[in-house]
Amino acid sequence: MATPRHTYTSLPALTTIALAVVIALTVAIFAVTFNRLNRVADAASISITGWAYAEFVRQASEVRVQLAQHAAPDDLEVALAILQSKALIASDERFTDRLDPPSHQALMTAVRDVQDLDVAALGTPPGLATLERVLDNAQVAYRGAVTVLGRQRSAIAADLRAAEWTLTVLALVLALTSIAAVRQRLRGVDLALKAEVARSREAEAARAQLEQTAAELRTAEHKLHQEHDFAMQVMGAMGEGLYVTDDRGRFEYVNPILAQTVGRDAAALIGQPVADILNIPSLDGTPAPRVTLEHALPLPGGHSIPTQLTLVARSGGGQIAVITDLTETRRAEARLRDLYDVTALPQDDLTLTVQRLLEVGQEAFSTSTGAYVQWPEGTATATAQVNVAPGTAGQMYDCAGQVRDLGVPCRNDSTMAVPVLSGGGLHGVLLFRRPPGAPPFSEVDVDFLKLLGQWVEQAVERRHAYELLHRSEERNAAVIRSSLDAIITSDDRGIITEFNPAAELIFGVAREEAVGQSMAALIIPATMQDAHDRGMARMRAGGRSRILGQRLELHARRGDGEVFPVELSVVQLPTEPPVYAGFIRDITQRRAAEARLRERTTQLDSVFTVSPDGFVTFDAAGRVVDVNPAFFALTGTTPTDVLGLDVPAFERLLRQRSEAVPGVSGLADLRDIVQLGGPERRVLKRATRPMLAANGDLLGQVMYFRDITHEALVSAMKSEFMSTAAHELRTPMTSIYGFTELLLTRDLDEATTRDLLETIYRQAGRLIGLLGELLDLARIEARAGKDFDITAQPLSPLINGAADAFTPVGQRHRLHVLVPADLPPVPLDPAKFHQALGNLISNAFKYTPRGGTILIRAAHDPHLPGQVQVTVEDHGIGMTPDQSRRAFERFYRADDSGNIPGTGLGLSLVQEIMHCHGGQATLRSAPGQGTTVTLAFPLVSPVAPESTHDEPAYFQANSDR
The missing domain is CATH 3.30.450.20 (PAS domain)
Incomplete structure (x- = not known):
């Protein structure tokens, strides 16, 4: 109570002194009473907040009961989150400091154990033991709290009794000073009224603030529902x-x-x-x-x-x-099988082959009409057709006429056609037409029609080759019917004495003209005549002949002077004087066939050698006889390892070199899939086909190995991305759910309520940030930078703007920016540059927790004058070499303690932005020394920026630390 301001001058001096004494005594009594009542209020508030210990014990018991009842993991995860939040509330109560040391130690131990628990650990014996220890320690802390509260209740009773006596004394004193007390009371009432008005205003302001907070919470919940709806729309819009x-x-x-x-x-x-x-x-x-x-x-x-x-x-x-x-995939495979079946048709029947190809096209293009058009007499004529209705041919032939005139494929709303070439000229036009109202032909349809046209060209070439071969066979048959070999006899001087009809045919000289002439002058080429004359002279002198009794391949000369290869056998007939008979066979066709065979073999060997797919050939006994280089490159084997192996040994060799490849282990079936661990990790798809002779006999089999590593890794990347994204979305959702339930089911004090709301707000912001980064990354990858607005921009204002926007409040003194004044403008998108540099600045502050400096520099690249580098350097916790290699990997975070917030997508987004600018982001770091990230921008605008989103997850480099 304040001392009265008015002096009572009407009282005598003694009364004035007594009044002063009474006032002083009253003040002292009020001071003692207020002190006692303050102690009572403090003890009462401590007693009220003790409910947190009981709630901690109750929630630990509830988790133990749910675990015993084998509750669902989702329910256990929510209950555990509530238990952890109640443990934090109990440990933050100021009442905790008044516990005895054992109780306080038990409480802190229980809180630490609770924070280390997770749902997976609860299902293990160590997890159950930890939960039992948490329950025991929570009960010990609760008993200690009950003891302290008992002492507080005793203190409250004593203080209330003291206050009672004090107030009694104060009543007596006030009775003696009634006039002054009434006046002072009136003044106190006035002050109390003013204070109550002030408190009412404060309460109204607090209520308005609470309503605003509730509205913000509803807005956050609405946004959360929107994000959930968006996720459902994404899954609903999937094409699978x-x-x-x-x-x-x-x-x-x-x-x-x-x-x-x-x-x-x-x-x-x-x-x-x-x-x-x-x-x-x-x-x-x-x-x-x-x-x-x-x-x-x-x-x-x-x-x-x-x-x-x-x-x-x-x-x-x-x-x-x-x-x-896989329906369309199977259809495409069926198309290819149909095409390969065409090769089994007779090679001499071109019409049948073309008709079958038209039927394959009709099946592929559905409800289409097709025809093969030629102009034998200047008029368009369909030599083969399928499903062509009367009266529609003229409309189809218009497109065919354009192909004939221009020599290029034709396609309009309902018709497409491709040329078929042979011998350097147009052989015909292959075309298809769809009925009115049907969807138009696509580029894919045109490509397939081109493939059909190539098969027709091959059929035409085969027909032409067959006709040539047939004529050659007829000519040879005529020669064989008369004589297989030309028979020419001569005397020891080389004069022809006999010239059979086969010789007439082979050399083109009539028998009447040949007999009596010198063999050297008639059939021996000029280059060989000297050697022939010397040989004949040696035999006449009794010398040994070098050609008698042997089969030789030499050259002869026809009557028209043509030199051609022959197979010659010369024998000496037992006559006197000696007569020599020469059996001559024209081997021109055989040499040509051998040349064709060598050419065909060379072609097949070339295909076998340069093919990127592996081939292993087995003979009829089941042993490896040939392997192409691609198989050795794919499997890391050598010819010594493979050649001569039988099928079981070959299978063992593959199993020895096989191992599970991450993300595709479910495909491990050696009948279809081979997974190799070296020299590089590969996934190979295998197919086995028999090799049959023309009569159906089994010649062996061939194994075909195709590298499908890329397809397998892309599939694994998709599944891994979905799993990681789902986990990252679930983590903040669990916290939001648990703390919201606590707010709905408990009446908490204002400080605790605000703390929980701030946690919910942070987690909701984290969820929104994660989805935003995912959307940004997907948008950049999908559009490959085509929506970037890249123009020449000065770097200084952009860098300073990003520094101001992303520097935490009160931390600007830690950031230093160095940008030379003579730095030229750089082609870039300002908004995307702001986003990329902002991610790096935020990372630098997050990973430099002890107040270190951050430096941003811009300068010319000393090694590449055509580039400008922007570097962000911090002196934070740094990374190991292994962490640095994975720093740009999506969802990868070097800090796995959970103390530093982040989604693992920041650096991945930065790298995508740099690729779309035609540049690159690089990182250099050392543990405990800090990290430096460099953005390299070309001074020439990129023509066609490309995204890296189609790279497999094992080879990508994306993420913020």
Whole structure:
């Protein structure tokens, strides 16, 4: 109570002194009473806040009960999040400092143990032991709190009694000073009234603030629902079927594509067993978290379609499955089989081959009419056609006429045609037409028609070659009918004495003209006549002949002077004087056939050698006889390792070099797939085909190996991305759910409520940031930088703007910017540059927690004058060499403690932005010394920026630390 301001001058001096004494005594009594009441209020507030210890024990017991009842992992995760939040609340109470040391130690131990728990650990014996220890320590802390509260209650009672006596004394004193007390009371009432008015205003302001906070929370919840709806729309807009199951194999979610495919309503499928609807095979014995297999998906009406099924296990039980329709793939394979079947047709029947190719095209293009048009007498004539109605040929031939005149393919709304060439000229036009109202032909259709045209060209060439061969065979048959060999006899002087009809045919000289002439002058080439004369002279002198009794290949001369190869055998007839008979065979055709065979063999060997796919050939006994270089390159083997192996030994060799490749272990089946660990990790698809002779005899078999590593890794990247994104989205959602439940079910003080709301706000912001980075990354990859507005920009204002925007409040003194004044403008997109540099500045501050400096520099590249470098250097925690190599990998974070916020996408987004600018981001770091990230921009605008999103996850470099 304040001392009265007015002096009572009407009282005597003694009364004045007594009044002063009474006032002083009253002040002292009020001071003692207020002190006692303040102690009572403090003890009462401590007693009220003690509920946190009881709630901690109750929530620990509830988690123990749910664990004993085998609750679902999702329920356990929520209960554990609430237990961890209550542990933090109990440890932050100021009442904690008044506990005895054992109770305080037990509470801190329980809080640490709770924060180290997770749902996976709860299912293990160490996790159960930790939970039991948490419950015991929480009960010890609770008992200590009860003891302290008992002492506080005793203190409250004593203070209340003291206050009672003090107030009694104060009443007596006030009775003696009634006049002064009433006046002072009135003044106190006035002050109290003013204070109450002030408190009312403060309460109104607090209520308005609370309403504003509630509105912000509702807005955040609305945004969260929007993001959830967006995720559902993304899954619903997928071009492939997708479903999610629970741990009992029942549908939890089915996207519209899958529901439409199986002819069922998506809502009606929820809760239904997957095996009953989709006939999915049992995979209970498969330990892999991800399995990919081909599956016949049943459809309404009793039929099915071929699909590829990818199953990914969920951490809490159940699966996520993606179903890809393989119908078009199978159709394409059927088209190729139909084309290869054409090669089995008779080579001399060109009309049949063309007709079959038209039928293949008609099946491929559906409901189309086709024809092969030629101009034998200047008028367009269809030599082969399929499904051509009367009266429609004229419309089809218009497009064919354009192809004949221009020599290039033709395509309009309903017709397409390609030229067929032979011998350097036009042989005909292959064309197809669709009826009115049908969809127009696509570029893919034109490409397939070109392929058909190439097959027709090959058929024409085969027909031409067949005709030439047939004529040659007829000529040879005529020679054989008269004589297989030319027979010429001569005396020892070389004068011809006999010249049979075969010789007439071979040399083109009549018998009457040949007999009596010198053999050297008639059939010996001029270059060989001297050698022939010397040989004859040696035999006449009794010398040894070098050609008698031997079969030689030499050259002879026809009557028209043509020199040609012959096979010659000379014998000496037993006559006197001696007569020599020469058996001569024209081997011109054989030499030509041998040349053709050598050419064909060379072509096949070239294809076999340069093919990027591996080939292994086995003979009829099942042993390896030939291997192409591509197989050695793919498998890292040598000819010594492979040649001569039988099939079992070859299979053992493959198994020895095989190992599981990350992301595709579910494909491990050596009958179809071979996974190699060296010299590079590869996934090979194998096919085996028999080699049959013309009469059907088995000559052996050939194994074909195709490298499908890229396809397997792309599939793995997609599944890994979906799993990681789902995990990153679930983590903030769990915190938001747990703290929201706590706010809805408990009446907390204002400080605790605000702390929980701030946590919810931060987690919601993290969720929105993650989705935003995912959308930015996907947008940049999908558009490949085509929406970038790249113009020449000065760097200084852009760098300073990013520094101001991304520097934390109160930390600007830590950031230093060095940009030379003579630096030329750089072609870039200002908004994307701002985003990329902002990510680097935010990382630098986050990973420099002890107040170190951050430096931003811009300068010419000293090694490449045509580039400008922007460098962000910090002196933070740094990274190891292994962490630095993975720094740009998506979702990778060098700090796995969870103390530094981040999504793992920042540096990945920076790298994508740099690639679209035609530049690159590089990183240099050392543990404990800091990190330097350099952005290299070319001074020439990129012509066609490309994204790196199609690279496999194992070779990409994306993420913020």
